[in-house]
Amino acid sequence: MTRRQRGWRIPAALVALSAVPLAAGTARLVELAGGPRLIPSDPRFTASPLPVIVHIVGAAVYALLGAVQFVPALRRRHPRWHRVAGRAVVAAGAAVAGSALWLTLFFPPEPGSGPLLFALRLVFGPAMVAGLVLGMTSIRRGDVPAHRAWMARTYAIALGAGTQAFTEGIGGALLGHSALVLDASRGAAWVLNLAVAEWAIRRTSPDRPRRARRARRARxxxxxxxxxxxxxxxxxxxxxxxxxxxxxxxxxxxxxxxxxxxxxxxxxxxx
Incomplete structure (x- = not known):
């Protein structure tokens, strides 16, 4: 495997992780457009479809275009494209976070969920907006490592829906299908994604070789x-x-x- 091919492994894995929510969102858009019902219908969405459409379209753009931003070769060889695509990613991420907060605050609660999920969404939605703002302000002042770190954390929050497809299944198989288990399983997906993002940020930090040299000298x-x-x-x-x-x-x-x-x-x- 060449170096260029290795650079596409992480984006490919991110797109694969987002495949389940993207497929469900596409089926929902087909239903809202008057097509066949491919997934169970939700009267909350048919009554007010605009926020749902904004959320699904924004999530698709953010998941797919955002994954490509993690390719090092594209950032180095096409910096202008990276900047233009990055602005589109930030706009899509803001649409995802804003529509998610709207759905949380002004739509009836999801059947089978509890107050814990409501509180978690009120935490991670603003956290995603804050990460986008901090990522943009970091790159405007020339702090590239901080920019990459904040954008990675924001992407990890947005990709929680993909990880929830696994944590919900594991939580339901081990602990049952109560509202508390559903809420905790979804919250675990966000925490797990952020933990992996922090590990990747520290692993690729510019200070990591310096810390390794200091440890070798100390020994x-x-x-x-x-x-x-x-x-x-x-x-x-x-x-x-x-x-x-x-x-x-x-x-x-x-x-x-x-x-x-x-x-x-x-x-x-x-x-």
Whole structure:
């Protein structure tokens, strides 16, 4: 597999994860347009279809176009396209979050759900809007790592519907089909997505190689301790005892690698 092909693995996985909600949304649009009923109908949506249409179309654009934004080669070779597509992604994300809040506040509750899901939607909806705003402000001031981090977190929230297809099935199989289980299973999907996003952000952080170099340096035995060990070998009758003491010091200090930067050896006495 070439490097270019490896760059498409994450976007392909994201599109695959969003396949279930995209298919359900497409079936809902067909029903609202007067076509055949492919999924169970919901009278809440047929009574006021506009927010539902905005939500489904915005989610489709955000899921598909947003996944392509994670391809490194496209960002490097086509920066203008990345900026134009990014503005469209932000607009679609705002439509998704705004319509989701509208559906939560002004539509009747979903059958089978409880107050926990209502509260979770009031948390993650504004969180998605805040992530979009922070991502845009970060790139306007030239902070590319912060921009990528906030856009990844926002995408993770939006992709919660895809993960919920799995967490709802697992929660229902293990704990039953009560309202609390349904709400907790959907909330677990958002938390899981954000946890994976944070792991990916920290894994690809520009400071990660620097932290690795610091950890390698911290594990090294300082030169001063080696000199002290060599010096103890020429101290006459105390040769064995001093050598053992230096060996114990070396083992004790090596067990706490973080101490090298705070307590150098040999110690420096204040005057």
């Amino acid at each position: 090294r035995v300082p030169a001063g301790l080696v000199v002290a060990d060599r010096h103890s070998r020429g101290t006459g009758g105390n040769d064995g005892r001093d050598r053992r003491a230096a060996h114990h010091r070396r083992e004790g200090l090596a067990a706490d690698a973080g101490q090298w930067t705070r307590h150098p050896w040999p110690p420096v006495h204040s005057r």
